[in-house]
Amino acid sequence: xxxxxxxxxxxxxxxxxxxxxxxxxGGNWKCNGTKESVAELVQTLNNGGxxxxxxxxxxxxxxxxxxxxxxxxxxxxxxxxxNIGKNTKTGAFTGEIAAPMxxxxxxxxxxxxxxxxxxxxxxxSAIVAEKSKIALDNGLSVIACCGEQLSDREAGNTLAxxxxxxxxxxxxxxxxxxxxxxxxxxxxxxxxxxxxxxxxEQAQEVHAAIxxxxxEKVSPEVSAATRxxxxxxxxxxxxxxxxxxxxxxxxxxxxxxxxxxxxxxINAVA
Ligand code: PGA
Numbered sequence: 281x282x283x284x285x286x287x288x289x290x291x292x293x294x295x296x297x298x299x300x301x302x303x304x305x306g307g308n309w310k311c312n313g314t315k316e317s318v319a320e321l322v323q324t325l326n327n328g329g330x331x332x333x334x335x336x337x338x339x340x341x342x343x344x345x346x347x348x349x350x351x352x353x354x355x356x357x358x359x360x361x362x363n364i365g366k367n368t369k370t371g372a373f374t375g376e377i378a379a380p381m382x383x384x385x386x387x388x389x390x391x392x393x394x395x396x397x398x399x400x401x402x403x404x405s406a407i408v409a410e411k412s413k414i415a416l417d418n419g420l421s422v423i424a425c426c427g428e429q430l431s432d433r434e435a436g437n438t439l440a441x442x443x444x445x446x447x448x449x450x451x452x453x454x455x456x457x458x459x460x461x462x463x464x465x466x467x468x469x470x471x472x473x474x475x476x477x478x479x480x481e482q483a484q485e486v487h488a489a490i491x492x493x494x495x496e497k498v499s500p501e502v503s504a505a506t507r508x509x510x511x512x513x514x515x516x517x518x519x520x521x522x523x524x525x526x527x528x529x530x531x532x533x534x535x536x537x538x539x540x541x542x543x544x545x546i547n548a549v550a
Pocket of ligand 1: 474475514532533536
């Protein structure tokens with residue numbers, strides 16, 4: 281199962297972006313921030329001027345800061361969690377945040393399956409799919425992450441991991457209607473926080489493969505409508521070339537989302 285040529289994954293009907301499809305730019309703040317630095321970052325974003333009409337922006341602060349960010353951030357930036365509990369209801373689940381609790385709190389987005397949760401917390405593809413489904417069932421939209429380790433890529437297993445493991449579990453768990461509230465974030469682990477961004481060719485190849493997989497496993501309509509965003513060392517300086525790839529529908533940004541460079545990335549999709 282090896283990467284095929286761009287042409288094979290690049291059927292002509294996918295060359296044009298759907299006209300009404302907005303780029304999604306997500307800022308994953310990870311486990312960073314103090315009250316002061318978060319207030320400063322919100323101020324920077326609030327003073328960042330108009331966003332392009334084709335940009336939808338979401339930030340994911342640590343749970344501790346979600347309330348203050350929701351109260352102070354500009355209305356055209358949505359707020360997301362970085363994780364969600366596997367429990368379907370509130371109650372005796374120490375340390376967890378439940379999907380219905382997040383929804384009732386006013387949140388509309390969650391990130392699931394980030395590689396740091398997969399590696400640090402042992403979240404398997406089945407757990408990621410289960411959490412995502414619980415979030416969807418509670419009215420939340422999901423940024424569901426997938427992506428191979430460097431060793432997978434070097435062994436020629438990129439698509440086996442991304443498609444047959446990470447995405448297949450989601451395909452099995454989600455209904456066709458669920459996909460309207462799913463964004464897939466392709467984040468090659470070797471590119472996360474390393475400064476080694478995937479080349480536009482490397483990213484496009486996997487994004488096109490994801491598109492083809494969704495077309496075959498769910499439906500061509502879902503495949504065309506689902507946003508597939510790229511994450512891994514995205515910066516203002518490389519966002520412009522990446523967004524020109526026909527199957528890249530936005531970004532999930534870590535390090536650069538903590539700085540004013542996030543505004544440059546947002547503006548790059550104009
Ligand atoms: P990075 O992180 O932009 O710092 O590489 C991306 C992510 O983990 O979502």
